[in-house]
Amino acid sequence: MRKYRTSYPISWRIMDVLEAAFASIWPKGGGKYTPYLMLAPAILLVGALVVGLLYIGDSSLRVLDRSTFLFSDHWTIENYKRAFSESFTLTVIWRSLLGAFIVTFFTLLLAFPYAYVMVRTSSSFLRKFLLIALFLPFFIGQVVRAYGWLIILGSQGIVNDALGLVGVEPIRLLFNYPAVLFGLIQYMLPFGVLMLAPAMTAIPEEVEAASGSLGANWIKTLWYVIIPMAKPGIIGAGLVVLTLSLTDFAMPAILGGGSQDFIANAIYDQFFRTSDQGFGSALTIILIGIGSMMVGLIFMVFGAGTLALGSEKK
Amino acid sequence: MSFDKKFNRRDLLKTSAAVGAAGVTTLAMPSVLRAAEPDKPSELIIRAWGGPWVEALKKGVSDPFTEKTGIRIKHDLTEDNEIQPKVWAAVAQNRTPPIHINWDTTTNATKSALRGVCEDLSDLSNIAGTTDLAKPVGVDGYPIVNTYGYVYVLAYRPSAFPDGAPKSYHDLLADKFQGRVAFYNDGIGFHFPAQVAGGGKLEDIPGNMAACWEFVEKMKAQNPLLGEDPDFVTWFQKGEIDAACTISTNALGAKKNGVDLAWTVPEEGAKFDTDGLWIPKGHSESDLYWAKEYINSALTKEAQQVWLDGLGLPGVVEGLTPPPGVPVPDPSYPTKPEDFDRLIRISGQVQVENESEWFSKFKQIMQG
Amino acid sequence: MNTSRTQSVIFWTIVTLSILTLSAPTLVVLGASFTSGNIIDFPPDGFSLKWYGEILGEQDLREAFGRSLIVACICVLVSLPTGTLAGIALAKYRVRAGSAIQTYLLLPFTIPLIGSGIGLMLFFGQAGVLGNLWPIGIATAVINLPFMIWAVSSSAASLDPDLELAALSCGAGPVQTFFNVTLPAVTPGVITGSLLMFILSLNEFLVSLLLVDARIVTLPVQIYNSIRSIITPDLAAVSVVFIAVATIAIIALDKLVGLEIFLKSK
Numbered sequence: 001m002r003k004y005r006t007s008y009p010i011s012w013r014i015m016d017v018l019e020a021a022f023a024s025i026w027p028k029g030g031g032k033y034t035p036y037l038m039l040a041p042a043i044l045l046v047g048a049l050v051v052g053l054l055y056i057g058d059s060s061l062r063v064l065d066r067s068t069f070l071f072s073d074h075w076t077i078e079n080y081k082r083a084f085s086e087s088f089t090l091t092v093i094w095r096s097l098l099g100a101f102i103v104t105f106f107t108l109l110l111a112f113p114y115a116y117v118m119v120r121t122s123s124s125f126l127r128k129f130l131l132i133a134l135f136l137p138f139f140i141g142q143v144v145r146a147y148g149w150l151i152i153l154g155s156q157g158i159v160n161d162a163l164g165l166v167g168v169e170p171i172r173l174l175f176n177y178p179a180v181l182f183g184l185i186q187y188m189l190p191f192g193v194l195m196l197a198p199a200m201t202a203i204p205e206e207v208e209a210a211s212g213s214l215g216a217n218w219i220k221t222l223w224y225v226i227i228p229m230a231k232p233g234i235i236g237a238g239l240v241v242l243t244l245s246l247t248d249f250a251m252p253a254i255l256g257g258g259s260q261d262f263i264a265n266a267i268y269d270q271f272f273r274t275s276d277q278g279f280g281s282a283l284t285i286i287l288i289g290i291g292s293m294m295v296g297l298i299f300m301v302f303g304a305g306t307l308a309l310g311s312e313k314k
Numbered sequence: 315m316s317f318d319k320k321f322n323r324r325d326l327l328k329t330s331a332a333v334g335a336a337g338v339t340t341l342a343m344p345s346v347l348r349a350a351e352p353d354k355p356s357e358l359i360i361r362a363w364g365g366p367w368v369e370a371l372k373k374g375v376s377d378p379f380t381e382k383t384g385i386r387i388k389h390d391l392t393e394d395n396e397i398q399p400k401v402w403a404a405v406a407q408n409r410t411p412p413i414h415i416n417w418d419t420t421t422n423a424t425k426s427a428l429r430g431v432c433e434d435l436s437d438l439s440n441i442a443g444t445t446d447l448a449k450p451v452g453v454d455g456y457p458i459v460n461t462y463g464y465v466y467v468l469a470y471r472p473s474a475f476p477d478g479a480p481k482s483y484h485d486l487l488a489d490k491f492q493g494r495v496a497f498y499n500d501g502i503g504f505h506f507p508a509q510v511a512g513g514g515k516l517e518d519i520p521g522n523m524a525a526c527w528e529f530v531e532k533m534k535a536q537n538p539l540l541g542e543d544p545d546f547v548t549w550f551q552k553g554e555i556d557a558a559c560t561i562s563t564n565a566l567g568a569k570k571n572g573v574d575l576a577w578t579v580p581e582e583g584a585k586f587d588t589d590g591l592w593i594p595k596g597h598s599e600s601d602l603y604w605a606k607e608y609i610n611s612a613l614t615k616e617a618q619q620v621w622l623d624g625l626g627l628p629g630v631v632e633g634l635t636p637p638p639g640v641p642v643p644d645p646s647y648p649t650k651p652e653d654f655d656r657l658i659r660i661s662g663q664v665q666v667e668n669e670s671e672w673f674s675k676f677k678q679i680m681q682g
Numbered sequence: 683m684n685t686s687r688t689q690s691v692i693f694w695t696i697v698t699l700s701i702l703t704l705s706a707p708t709l710v711v712l713g714a715s716f717t718s719g720n721i722i723d724f725p726p727d728g729f730s731l732k733w734y735g736e737i738l739g740e741q742d743l744r745e746a747f748g749r750s751l752i753v754a755c756i757c758v759l760v761s762l763p764t765g766t767l768a769g770i771a772l773a774k775y776r777v778r779a780g781s782a783i784q785t786y787l788l789l790p791f792t793i794p795l796i797g798s799g800i801g802l803m804l805f806f807g808q809a810g811v812l813g814n815l816w817p818i819g820i821a822t823a824v825i826n827l828p829f830m831i832w833a834v835s836s837s838a839a840s841l842d843p844d845l846e847l848a849a850l851s852c853g854a855g856p857v858q859t860f861f862n863v864t865l866p867a868v869t870p871g872v873i874t875g876s877l878l879m880f881i882l883s884l885n886e887f888l889v890s891l892l893l894v895d896a897r898i899v900t901l902p903v904q905i906y907n908s909i910r911s912i913i914t915p916d917l918a919a920v921s922v923v924f925i926a927v928a929t930i931a932i933i934a935l936d937k938l939v940g941l942e943i944f945l946k947s948k
Contacts, residue, residue: 036777133705
């Protein structure tokens with residue numbers, strides 16, 4: 001290797017090759033297509049699910065014959081009719097929707113301060129502690145975690161034992177709707193915080209200082225400065241929590257005591273218990289329809305551009 | 315519709331005499347005796363339930379099979395309900411199924427048999443040595459071989475019943491059991507006794523089950539907990555419930571784990587059902603041969619004795635010794651005709667055709 | 683610092699409450715794994731390491747854990763570039779039919795996991811690739827992809843188009859600009875997103891359940907299946923070992939790349 005080469009580091013040369021390669025495959029004036037090309041891999045990846053959805057859509061239009069356990073050859077909308085005529089379906093749809101909104105509201109309420117403190121604290125130890133506290137619960141799994149709750153909140157659990165010391169009769173804290181919502185909020189909290197944190201890091205601390213020096217109290221600063229700036233994160237976190245709680249099945253199954261089913265539980269029953277993939281598929285499609293409509297609505301109300309900050313700046 | 319609560323108990327208990335002796339002598343031999351055995355696969359995959367269930371199978375059937383043939387056995391612990399769509403999809407897509415043998419409830423297995431995904435097992439030599447319990451009802455031949463029976467008993471915490479075992483499901487309607495009773499979340503095991511408890515007739519199943527639903531409504535007012543096998547054990551352990559309608563094996567398992575528990579067959583009777591083994595279509599000739607050999611070996615008296623000692627359940631060959639810890643004589647471990655008089659057995663066909671409706675009706679009431 | 687006292691008190695109360703509810707069941711399970719009794723209980727019934735001894739000998743568990751690690755790595759390898767590009771695209775450009783595309787990209791969350799599992803099983807089954815680990819890696823990448831995309835796009839607020847223009851006008855090519863200007867701006871999102879993807883993939887059981895067979899069972903599936911009979915303290919011990927390994931991994935990652943700077947406000 002000649003000496004003058006050292007002034008031209010290897011990384012530069014790699015970069016040159018990459019630039020050349022990029023220029024050769026990138027169409028001239030392709031700037032217009034840049035965002036779409038960047039989105040293409042993700043769209044393709046989700047495409048795997050869409051192919052799966054085609055199978056599900058197809059079986060949702062076929063009825064199970066219980067004398068052969070095969071599905072009809074022709075298409076019919078019988079499964080959908082059945083779904084909308086059974087009061088049970090409407091009960092679980094309503095229960096899931098209401099639950100998803102309550103859970104989203106409270107999760108954001110708890111996640112916001114958590115993310116704020118985690119990002120703003122000056123202690124690096126505290127920051128890591130807060131981060132690890134978020135990740136730990138994932139590792140014991142939902143079922144074992146629910147067992148943990150039974151030990152804490154059960155009729156003979158720690159809380160009821162403590163209440164017993166002050167003469168309170170054991171109360172049933174689990175196996176009802178609030179218990180399911182509580183479990184979901186606890187499960188969703190880490191997602192909420194982790195979605196909010198990157199948005200928080202993007203807000204410079206000086207902005208707050210400026211707001212404060214202009215005479216705004218902390219509530220005003222929060223409401224007029226931080227929340228608007230963190231909006232992409234809040235919308236992102238809200239969407240994630242809303243859709244995940246709407247489609248959850250583990251928490252209602254474990255903490256609901258069997259009488260607080262969400263739609264996903266009804267779908268599980270059809271796929272795995274009564275072997276009726278047709279009806280299960282119809283319920284799945286209905287749930288996806290409801291979820292996507294809600295998501296679309298949120299994008300419309302808050303604007304698709306909420307997440308596309310750069311474009312607004314231009 | 316075949317309804318067979320009063321199925322012929324003598325037939326059930328009697329070993330088919332003509333082939334009985336022959337059956338015993340061929341126990342250890344391959345069922346389809348050929349000059350040369352097909353190539354041995356390195357392993358067979360058997361779907362099984364976890365915990366005490368798979369341990370019993372391993373000890374009674376799998377380990378002896380490996381010892382005899384040198385074929386390793388891998389146990390797949392996916393739930394029976396959850397393996398079903400996997401197996402069905404594999405057969406539909408002409409893939410090799412993920413398991414060689416499915417240890418399954420007879421009801422679930424019957425669905426697979428009706429769908430035509432089961433290999434026929436009629437040529438297993440040891441079937442000759444089994445009681446009528448081994449034969450699946452409502453399907454042709456032996457797409458499944460039943461391997462034992464079990465009862466959905468009423469398990470209870472003795473301390474909550476100071477006057478002795480509950481005599482009837484009506485006893486659970488007392489105020490003190492508000493929120494302290496548990497059922498399977500689809501009501502399985504409870505539908506038939508509820509029909510009796512509600513004043514209906516078993517003969518009216520499935521045509522008229524109004525009595526059943528009326529009684530389920532009454533039970534709903536008690537706010538029962540609904541769950542699955544592991545939930546019952548957990549709930550008993552943690553003092554959440556005092557009584558549950560569950561399979562006696564779970565009650566026995568909980569008892570072995572130190573929970574103070576007893577069980578009974580109430581005056582309404584208790585649902586009797588069977589589990590079995592079957593082979594999904596789509597395996598190579600040689601794999602199929604050895605999978606059949608495995609099932610054949612599970613029908614020997616030696617295998618049944620060890621396997622069912624672990625489960626605490628009555629088998630399908632004669633002369634088994636009841637396992638320790640099981641109350642005998644008792645209808646929850648039925649061996650005699652008078653035991654079977656206390657039990658309710660509805661044909662697999664009626665069950666698979668109507669089960670979904672029963673499940674959704676039960677859910678509708680309980681989720682309301 | 684101009685944070686008011688009231689704000690601190692309110693925020694810290696909420697944070698403490700959150701930490702308590704997040705960790706309470708974990709701590710109970712952690713404590714219960716040291717019981718000498720046969721059931722999970724708290725306070726534990728005596729102290730012993732017998733349940734750890736029990737799982738130590740289980741080769742199945744170790745192999746399953748190894749497979750889970752492979753699956754999680756594949757998941758990150760697939761989702762990191764895919765999600766980062768998509769996240770930047772959504773944040774930086776005004777995309778035609780943006781709402782529709784974003785709704786589409788949220789499909790992994792609006793489809794219930796059971797639906798995704800069945801669909802992917804049929805898809806991979808038809809393609810004849812079931813029985814390998816990589817389809818499970820891809821599956822866990824797909825079903826969690828929105829986390830990656832939105833973590834990146836929500837950190838893109840600090841993306842300054844002027845800076846990119848400056849780089850370009852100084853003679854940097856588009857690739858160089860991307861790696862030296864654009865990417866560093868969204869790094870907090872990329873890191874949190876990847877970490878989350880890795881951990882979620884490592885713990886995924888429902889979709890994996892439909893894609894594995896007995897030969898390639900992953901750890902969460904193994905745990906999920908063995909829970910279906912009786913919950914014994916060995917499961918608590920497995921969870922604790924799992925947590926320990928993961929904590930070591932996170933600490934190692936922290937030492938290597940420094941998690942700290944990515945979450946700290948500038």
